[in-house]
Amino acid sequence: MLDLRLLRFFIAIYEQKNITAAAERCHVSQPSLSAGLRQLEESLGDNLFLRGKKGVEALPAAHYLYPHAVKLVEEARRLPELFRQKASRARLNLAVMPDLSKRRLAALLQRIQQHLPSLDLTLSDHETPADCRLTLDVLRREDEIFLPLWEEDYVLCVPANHPFARRERVELHELQDQDFIECPPCEAHQQTLGLLACDRLILNLVAKAQSKGLVMALVLAGIGISFLPDGLVEDEPALRCVPLAGPRMFRRIGLCYPARQTLSPALVALIPELAARPAS
Numbered sequence: 001m002l003d004l005r006l007l008r009f010f011i012a013i014y015e016q017k018n019i020t021a022a023a024e025r026c027h028v029s030q031p032s033l034s035a036g037l038r039q040l041e042e043s044l045g046d047n048l049f050l051r052g053k054k055g056v057e058a059l060p061a062a063h064y065l066y067p068h069a070v071k072l073v074e075e076a077r078r079l080p081e082l083f084r085q086k087a088s089r090a091r092l093n094l095a096v097m098p099d100l101s102k103r104r105l106a107a108l109l110q111r112i113q114q115h116l117p118s119l120d121l122t123l124s125d126h127e128t129p130a131d132c133r134l135t136l137d138v139l140r141r142e143d144e145i146f147l148p149l150w151e152e153d154y155v156l157c158v159p160a161n162h163p164f165a166r167r168e169r170v171e172l173h174e175l176q177d178q179d180f181i182e183c184p185p186c187e188a189h190q191q192t193l194g195l196l197a198c199d200r201l202i203l204n205l206v207a208k209a210q211s212k213g214l215v216m217a218l219v220l221a222g223i224g225i226s227f228l229p230d231g232l233v234e235d236e237p238a239l240r241c242v243p244l245a246g247p248r249m250f251r252r253i254g255l256c257y258p259a260r261q262t263l264s265p266a267l268v269a270l271i272p273e274l275a276a277r278p279a280s
Contacts, residue, residue: 004076006040007069009033010048014066018055090266093122095130097139099212100253101231104150108134115273119266131264132257138187140256147255147275152229154188154249155241159222165240172246173199179206179224183215188227188249195246 012022013033023033041048048065049056058066092112096105112121124130133144140146158164164174172195180203183189196203206224209215215226220238229251233239255274257267 002040002043002072004073006036006043007073009036010040010062010065011069011073013037013049013056014058014062017057019051089118089120090116090264090269091120091122092116092132092264092266092270093124093130095124095126095128095133095135097126097133097135099229099232100134101150101152101229101234103234104152104231104253105134108149111273112270116266116269131267132255134253135256137252137254143259144256145259147257147271148252149254149274150231151250151252152231154227154251155230155233156225156244157216157219157228157233157239157241158225159219160238160240161222162225162240164225164242167242170242170244172196172244173201175203176201177204179204181205181207181209181215181218181224181226183209183212183226185210186212186227188251191247191249192227192244 009022009026009028012025013019016022016025019033020030023030026033028036037048044061044065046061047059048062050059109121112119122130126133126135134149137146137148156164156170164170175192175196182193182205193203204224207218209218212228212232216228216233216236216239218224219226219228220236227244227249228241230241233241255271257263257271263271
């Protein structure tokens with residue numbers, strides 16, 4: 001490992017072209033500088049200068065080393081400053097639930113970056129501890145505050161070759177006996193099944209999945225149809241989204257953060273910005 005002090009000696013000799021002048025510049029004695037140069041040459045296995053009566057002449061190895069030495073010494077000089085800057089940057093750990101609209105999530109992250117340009121942002125799995133959570137209002141914990149950000153409508157999703165694919169609207173009774181993929185944790189699915197049961201209509205439940213992304217994969221496979229948030233399927237060309245006649249089904253996404261704990265400074269600065277201008 002090269003000693004930065006020796007590289008500084010080398011740079012001074014290269015630029016001054018004189019051992020005595022370089023020693024004065026480095027505030028060391030001429031013998032110490034010469035010894036340091038010999039040590040550097042031994043480490044590199046090559047001679048760097050040709051010594052003469054009027055000074056030193058840089059050899060090819062010195063010309064090659066010089067830009068690298070300058071870069072290393074400058075980076076070492078700036079290192080404490082970089083650490084101080086990093087230590088002063090605000091930090092925020094945001095746990096994000098899966099199966100969100102990628103466009104709306106990206107727009108939110110862009111807003112955060114614009115409002116807090118020096119922020120060190122960490123995105124975590126939705127089940128890991130974090131400063132705040134991006135999730136559904138129905139998943140808010142008792143000790144949390146929910147700040148709404150956007151809403152996503154549930155739409156009937158079918159493969160492009162399905163008979164419903166060209167329809168502008170599907171009536172509730174037309175779901176009778178349709179092959180349907182259920183997401184048990186989803187309130188929209190349970191609401192629809194309840195409405196159908198009231199009218200004595202029955203879906204043909206052919207598969208179940210615990211997440212919206214897995215439901216979408218089953219629909220894409222042609223196994224059945226299902227309800228999915230419009231934000232999740234906005235960029236999936238192989239699916240068709242058809243409105244269903246009946247009450248609106250939607251989910252509300254927002255920021256959950258502790259109600260009775262000290263918030264991170266970054267979150268304190270961010271909440272008023274997000275509350276003043278919710279995402280569209």
